[in-house]
Amino acid sequence: MAPRAAGRRHPRVLLRRWGRTLVGLPPYAWLMLFFLVPFLIVLKISFSETQAAVPPFVPLVSWAEDAVLQIRLNFGNYRYLITDELYVDAYLNSLKIAGVSTLFCLLIGYPMAYAIARAPRTLRNPLLMLVVLPFWTSFLIRVYAWMGILKNEGLLNTFLLWSGLIDQPLQMLETDFAVYVGIIYSYLPFMVLPLYATLEKMDLSLLEAAADLGCRPFRAFLRVTLPLSVPGMIAGSMLVFIPAVGEFVIPDLLGGPDTLMIGKVLWSEFFDNRDWPVASAVAVAMLILLVAPIMIFQHYQNKSAEAENR
Amino acid sequence: MALPSAKPIVFSPWNDPDATPLIRIRGVSKSFGDFLAVNNVDLDIYPGEFFSLLGASGCGKTTLLRMLAGFESPTDGRIFIDGVDMTGIPPYERPVNMMFQSYALFPHMTVAQNVAFGLKQDGLSKKKIAEKAKEVLDLVQMSAFSERKPNQLSGGQRQRVALARSLAKEPKVLLLDEPLAALDKKLRGQTQLELVNIQDRVGITFVMVTHDQEEAMTMSARIGVMNAGFIEQVGTPVEIYEYPATTFVADFIGTANMFDGVVALDEQNRTVVDCAELEAQLTVGHSSGVAVGAPVTVMVRPEKMTVQREAPQDGLNSVHGVVSDIAYLGDISIYHVRLNSGRKVQVALTNLRHTSEQRLTWDDEVYLTWHPANSLVLVQ
Amino acid sequence: MKNRALALYTALGLGYAFLYLPIVLLVIYSFNASRLVTVWGGFSIKWYGELLNDEKILDAAWLSLKVAVINATISTFLGTLAAVVLVRFRRFTGRTLFTGMITAPLVMPEIITGLAMLLLFVSMELAFGWPDGRSVTTIVIAHVTFSLSFVTVVVQSRLAQMDISLEEAAMDLGARPVKVFLVITLPIIAPALLAGWLLSFTLSIDDVVISSFVTGPGSTTLPIVIFSKVRLGVSPEINALASIVVAIVSVGILVFGILMQRQEADRLRSERTAADQG
Numbered sequence: 021m022a023p024r025a026a027g028r029r030h031p032r033v034l035l036r037r038w039g040r041t042l043v044g045l046p047p048y049a050w051l052m053l054f055f056l057v058p059f060l061i062v063l064k065i066s067f068s069e070t071q072a073a074v075p076p077f078v079p080l081v082s083w084a085e086d087a088v089l090q091i092r093l094n095f096g097n098y099r100y101l102i103t104d105e106l107y108v109d110a111y112l113n114s115l116k117i118a119g120v121s122t123l124f125c126l127l128i129g130y131p132m133a134y135a136i137a138r139a140p141r142t143l144r145n146p147l148l149m150l151v152v153l154p155f156w157t158s159f160l161i162r163v164y165a166w167m168g169i170l171k172n173e174g175l176l177n178t179f180l181l182w183s184g185l186i187d188q189p190l191q192m193l194e195t196d197f198a199v200y201v202g203i204i205y206s207y208l209p210f211m212v213l214p215l216y217a218t219l220e221k222m223d224l225s226l227l228e229a230a231a232d233l234g235c236r237p238f239r240a241f242l243r244v245t246l247p248l249s250v251p252g253m254i255a256g257s258m259l260v261f262i263p264a265v266g267e268f269v270i271p272d273l274l275g276g277p278d279t280l281m282i283g284k285v286l287w288s289e290f291f292d293n294r295d296w297p298v299a300s301a302v303a304v305a306m307l308i309l310l311v312a313p314i315m316i317f318q319h320y321q322n323k324s325a326e327a328e329n330r
Numbered sequence: 331m332a333l334p335s336a337k338p339i340v341f342s343p344w345n346d347p348d349a350t351p352l353i354r355i356r357g358v359s360k361s362f363g364d365f366l367a368v369n370n371v372d373l374d375i376y377p378g379e380f381f382s383l384l385g386a387s388g389c390g391k392t393t394l395l396r397m398l399a400g401f402e403s404p405t406d407g408r409i410f411i412d413g414v415d416m417t418g419i420p421p422y423e424r425p426v427n428m429m430f431q432s433y434a435l436f437p438h439m440t441v442a443q444n445v446a447f448g449l450k451q452d453g454l455s456k457k458k459i460a461e462k463a464k465e466v467l468d469l470v471q472m473s474a475f476s477e478r479k480p481n482q483l484s485g486g487q488r489q490r491v492a493l494a495r496s497l498a499k500e501p502k503v504l505l506l507d508e509p510l511a512a513l514d515k516k517l518r519g520q521t522q523l524e525l526v527n528i529q530d531r532v533g534i535t536f537v538m539v540t541h542d543q544e545e546a547m548t549m550s551a552r553i554g555v556m557n558a559g560f561i562e563q564v565g566t567p568v569e570i571y572e573y574p575a576t577t578f579v580a581d582f583i584g585t586a587n588m589f590d591g592v593v594a595l596d597e598q599n600r601t602v603v604d605c606a607e608l609e610a611q612l613t614v615g616h617s618s619g620v621a622v623g624a625p626v627t628v629m630v631r632p633e634k635m636t637v638q639r640e641a642p643q644d645g646l647n648s649v650h651g652v653v654s655d656i657a658y659l660g661d662i663s664i665y666h667v668r669l670n671s672g673r674k675v676q677v678a679l680t681n682l683r684h685t686s687e688q689r690l691t692w693d694d695e696v697y698l699t700w701h702p703a704n705s706l707v708l709v710q
Numbered sequence: 711m712k713n714r715a716l717a718l719y720t721a722l723g724l725g726y727a728f729l730y731l732p733i734v735l736l737v738i739y740s741f742n743a744s745r746l747v748t749v750w751g752g753f754s755i756k757w758y759g760e761l762l763n764d765e766k767i768l769d770a771a772w773l774s775l776k777v778a779v780i781n782a783t784i785s786t787f788l789g790t791l792a793a794v795v796l797v798r799f800r801r802f803t804g805r806t807l808f809t810g811m812i813t814a815p816l817v818m819p820e821i822i823t824g825l826a827m828l829l830l831f832v833s834m835e836l837a838f839g840w841p842d843g844r845s846v847t848t849i850v851i852a853h854v855t856f857s858l859s860f861v862t863v864v865v866q867s868r869l870a871q872m873d874i875s876l877e878e879a880a881m882d883l884g885a886r887p888v889k890v891f892l893v894i895t896l897p898i899i900a901p902a903l904l905a906g907w908l909l910s911f912t913l914s915i916d917d918v919v920i921s922s923f924v925t926g927p928g929s930t931t932l933p934i935v936i937f938s939k940v941r942l943g944v945s946p947e948i949n950a951l952a953s954i955v956v957a958i959v960s961v962g963i964l965v966f967g968i969l970m971q972r973q974e975a976d977r978l979r980s981e982r983t984a985a986d987q988g
Contacts, residue, residue, distance in 0.1 A: 039887060040799060047792035047858065048804070051811040054855040058826035061833050128728070131721035138718070145974060147722070149967050154729050156959045158916050160933050160940070161952040165732035168739065168944050173746070175735060208729065228401055229434035231421040233448030233499065237714065243447075247438045259817060266819020268919055273940060283821045290825060290923075300829065303822045310819070318813045325796070325866060 059307070066300035069094050077296050097301035107302065110280040111309065117196065117271075117281060118264035121203040125211040125260045126253060128204070133215035133252075134245075137222075148216060155209045163202050163273050170198050170274070194276030202270040207263070211256040217324075218252030219245070251320050258317035262310055282306055341551060342566075343376040350413075352377045352535050353398070353503060358407035359559075360393050367393040369559035370407070375503075380529050380536045382546040385556035386582075391539045394556070395505050398537065399428045412502055422451070427501040431508040433492035435480040441467070441491050442476040448499045466494040469528060486517050493525070497532060504529075506538040510545060522548050543583050547571070555579050571631075577708050580629045587635075587675045588708075589628045593618055601707050603628050607671050608649055615702035620709050627708040632664065632678040634704035637696050648699045651675065653690050667696060733956055740949035757950035767935055767951065774915050774932040777846060781853040782911040788854065789861025789906055790899075794891075796862070797869040815859040824923035827852040831924060844926030852924045853914040860913060861906035868902035869895075 068077045101107045136147045154162060169175045170192040177189040192198055222245065230240035268283035275281070282302065290299040343349035351374035360368040368390040375381045383391040396402045397409060400421035409416045411425060427448065435444050445463040454462070467473040470490040480488055489509065496504055509525070510518045526549050529536050540546050546553050547567040554564045555578075563575040574580035577588060589612060591605035601618040602611050603626055612628045620626065642648050654674065655666035658681075665677045677698060690696065740758075744751025761767060792812060795802075815823065831841055831848050841848055872895070880890045896903075918933035925934060939948055 043791050044795045047788045050788055054851060055811050058830040061829045062826045065829055128725055132725040135718040135722040150726060153963055156912050157956050160918055160936055164940050165736040169732055225430050225432050225434040229430055232399055232428045234422045234451035236422055262817040263819050266821050268821050286821050303825050314814060317817055321813045
């Protein structure tokens with residue numbers, strides 16, 4: 021199709037451009053308005069002061085007398101976060117709990133993913149389905165199930181007492197231990213899925229090549245399989261670690277009053293103290309902590325999406 | 331990698347009753363479920379030989395190769411390499427290395443690390459490993475790329491690295507699984523000769539699997555033609571082309587015109603076959619060794635026939651037909667001639683001149699003749 | 711070799727036990743006549759009866775179902791568009807931002823998303839008078855925002871695996887892009903759309919944290935009710951409710967799984983026969 025005149029585009033080309041915009045605009049606009057803008061608002065409110073009104077904070081920008089534009093930035097909320105040990109401890113403890121849980125998910129999830137990926141082809145989908153299935157039942161209910169198991173007169177204590185291993189019920193519910201169990205239990209499928217994906221698509225002739233070159237199976241696993249599954253390990257770890265840092269339901273239901281996690285602190289600042297600016301500051305600080313892990317996750321997510329595109 | 335000393339002028343240890351084979355395959359079968367992939371194979375391969383297993387896909391050639399490497403274990407029979415029974419010996423303890431069809435280069439390692447991988451398993455010193463790796467990379471002219479990752483290499487370069495990696499350990503046998511299948515046609519031609527040269531220099535026994543008969547004939551000292559798990563024939567390229575043992579081999583290697591008939595006369599230097607289809611007798615210049623009346627097939631290659639417009643004088647081995655199709659290939663032309671019975675026969679003629687006054691064209695009536703020595707009796 | 715396989719399958723079995731034992735116990739104890747969890751007071755279905763008479767729970771369940779269906783439908787629509795943008799439009803301004811906004815919600819702690827959404831709604835109400843308080847609308851908007859990313863990931867992967875020459879062939883035969891998408895692309899990626907719809911349905915019907923932030927009077931979803939009950943301790947009524955959820959999900963997944971399995975087996979079989987013939 022020859023151009024009719026220099027510098028003018030064929031109408032159909034313009035139409036296609038319009039079409040592309042039409043397709044892209046709805047999701048783009050939605051995410052801008054309901055995902056990006058809210059974070060800017062959180063940032064804004066984290067710099068304002070609390071007041072006993074509706075809404076419970078002082079606007080940042082206001083018209084003072086003489087029509088002078090006033091912007092009041094208040095760093096007090098952040099100073100509060102740093103000076104009050106409660107917050108620092110809560111952040112550190114959240115990182116620790118999320119980190120340790122992630123490690124356990126990896127230790128439990130890797131053999132599972134490996135076994136599924138090396139199972140006969142027809143069995144793989146059903147086996148994987150069995151890992152995912154609990155995820156489709158309610159998260160809340162699964163956490164709740166552990167309350168019945170872990171409490172003092174719960175099933176685990178009853179069993180241990182009956183078997184004679186202990187003679188006093190163990191305090192398990194309302195401890196950090198219960199929080200670990202809850203997080204590992206709830207997030208395990210998120211670790212297994214990406215691990216399975218990388219292990220399953222691995223070219224098995226690489227292992228044959230390693231064996232052919234004189235490498236025993238275990239060494240071949242260490243030198244070939246393990247390094248090649250690093251992307252899956254990172255993706256899975258991020259899928260567990262990042263949400264676990266901000267987890268609220270699990271520490272609230274399974275943890276005790278002294279289980280400090282930042283999600284719980286944010287919740288109580290917001291709902292119990294109605295201190296929206298401080299809650300916002302807590303959220304912003306949490307996001308800053310999570311920026312690096314989120315970027316790593318995005319990097320691997322994009323890489324695997326690109327690999328599929330090829 | 332010393333060159334084998336005093337190579338005989340014509341390399342043919344298989345004709346020497348005193349030669350010891352490097353690989354002895356004895357009664358080897360392999361079944362997957364109820365599918366028999368390899369069926370009772372006996373085969374000897376000699377030191378320094380370039381041996382090819384040739385066959386269509388699914389004929390069992392790759393399974394046989396993988397049994398040599400140790401990735402599959404025979405359901406029946408034994409494999410000896412250099413006199414040692416390989417039964418139960420895992421791949422990582424066998425004195426063989428394999429070059430994979432997919433190359434199977436480790437994507438997370440550089441070229442140098444890939445090549446060094448096998449040497450590391452032997453616990454050699456770092457210096458030795460580096461020296462050896464450089465030596466094989468030089469051999470395949472890939473030293474300049476030693477720090478690259480496999481995904482930064484072209485297909486041909488990957489092929490060379492894979493070759494270097496499998497040669498680095500100086501195996502007694504190098505197994506090659508369709509080593510050139512992933513290359514484009516022109517590059518394949520070059521690489522075929524390079525591979526033969528390298529084999530000649532390192533003196534390692536090569537066993538190659540291929541489905542490409544031209545490749546097998548170009549590169550190998552001997553070829554084993556496989557079909558449905560059986561080895562149909564083992565021989566030099568000349569033997570399997572000129573003297574195929576079975577109708578399958580005759581048909582699989584090159585093109586063959588075949589006429590079914592029964593033996594009418596069997597003498598020391600002559601077999602006469604009654605061919606009902608041609609309503610004629612065909613004379614072949616060797617003994618068939620079967621009784622009169624036995625069903626046989628007479629095979630004639632297209633280029634062994636001559637074409638003429640007039641009926642031949644003596645009438646020996648002559649059939650009459652009409653040219654129905656012509657394929658002009660430049661160097662030669664293939665004429666499809668429809669016989670009176672309706673069946674088609676192929677004849678190949680070399681185009682000796684730019685133009686030929688006598689060039690045949692469609693619907694020309696022709697007589698095809700051939701000398702008895704240029705045909706073969708195949709016993710079914 | 712044998713030992714390694716045994717160890718692997720043992721690990722797998724223990725993993726499954728870990729995943730399923732709590733759920734199984736929950737279901738068993740939902741039939742316990744006694745109010746105490748540990749004491750088995752005989753078989754009874756009275757908690758199911760009580761559950762069915764609890765209007766608050768039934769209302770909340772009905773509301774959750776509505777929210778989940780609306781959310782899943784909108785998310786699937788928007789998520790599919792986003793997937794098309796990501797896979798088919800290789801370069802456009804703001805691509806990095808766009809991919810960022812798609813992947814971040816996958817891992818974003820819910821509590822941050824919840825707070826951010828609420829503050830947005832409050833600010834918008836201050837500025838434009840909309841939305842008027844918190845309601846089903848705000849819950850749906852919040853749910854769509856986090857679940858559309860999951861749909862995008864699922865559809866994107868299917869779209870990327872699709873043979874693009876099918877679309878090219880359709881265009882070559884004279885079909886316009888929109889027609890190509892509707893007649894060729896959509897049927898091929900339909901399973902992913904269904905999976906995405908189910909996924910966002912589940913995410914929505916399961917969500918408690920974000921809903922707690924953006925909910926208002928008269929729009930209490932089922933998880934919010936459950937959460938407030940569960941915070942007070944273990945209750946057999948919740949066990950019964952949990953068992954019903956588990957039953958519905960299991961049947962659904964089982965049917966879906968059997969269908970998928972049959973399709974896969976068919977595919978394998980036809981591939982094998984095709985290979986035999988070739």
